Amino acid sequence: MNTTYKTGDLLAVAAAHALPVVRNLPDDRLGARTPCAEYDVRALVNHLFHVVVQFQELAAKRNADFGGDTPDYVAEGDDWRERFAAETERLVAAWSAPGADEGTTGAMSMPARTVGSMVLLDLTVHAWDLARATGQEYGTGEAPASGVPDVVDTLRAAVADLGPTARAMGVFGEPVPVREDASDFDRLLAATGRDPYWS
Structure with missing residues (x-):
């Protein structure tokens, strides 16, 4: 992970792109399928909401x-x-606190x-999942942290x-082939087992 920037700074960028997607999720699309085959839109919102709270x-x-x-x-x-937006703001604040990036955390004592x-991955990729499932553009939010890289x-x-x-744990699928001109973001999605051209 980039050691120059705090996780909180990177989460602020991800949140700026995710929150417009969540705010514009239509009620009549909550049952729609998503690029995550095991989740419809409602289930994926609940999953991401829970991740944001527990992290x-x-x-x-x-412990989460x-x-x-x-x-x-x-x-x-x-x-x-x-409420999701408020919890996401709390997530950014929590990971911006002194010491948040240091030591180990969680039941598995991971770095x-x-x-x-x-959590940065979940907030980024699941926001794309929700955008794609509901016909929205992803990445239209303004990054609030000047100088923080993508x-x-x-x-x-x-x-x-x-x-x-x-x-091995079934969290990612096998990598998906991409076109030669694929963007770095498309390559990221493909590496998690997503089809970046899903519709």
Whole structure:
């Protein structure tokens, strides 16, 4: 992972692209399929919402709770889009706190920077999944952190490092072939087992 920038800085960039997508998810598309075959839009929103909440705990060196069923955040009120935005702001703040990138965290005592790259990947790639599933453009948000590079280079390095284990656990699929003129972002998606041309 890029050691020049804090995870929080990179998450701020990812959040700027993700939040417009989530805010514009139409209610009548919550049952639509997504590039993640096991999730429809509603289930993927709930998964990403849960990730955003639980990785705040990991930033603070507390254990996360991914056991049991994922809560249905969408069913908790019509304001779920704004609640997601508020939790995402808390996620950025948690990973911007002094010491968040240092040491180890989580039940597996993984390096904090590696754990931070995992939530950065989820916030980036699942936002693309949701955009693609609902006919939105991804990447139209404005990056708020001037001078922070695109997160793609950071994530491609993380996926290369985490890929073998993630594939063995069924988190990533096998890499998907891409065209010669594919963008770096398309190559990132393909490395996670996604078809960047999915529709």
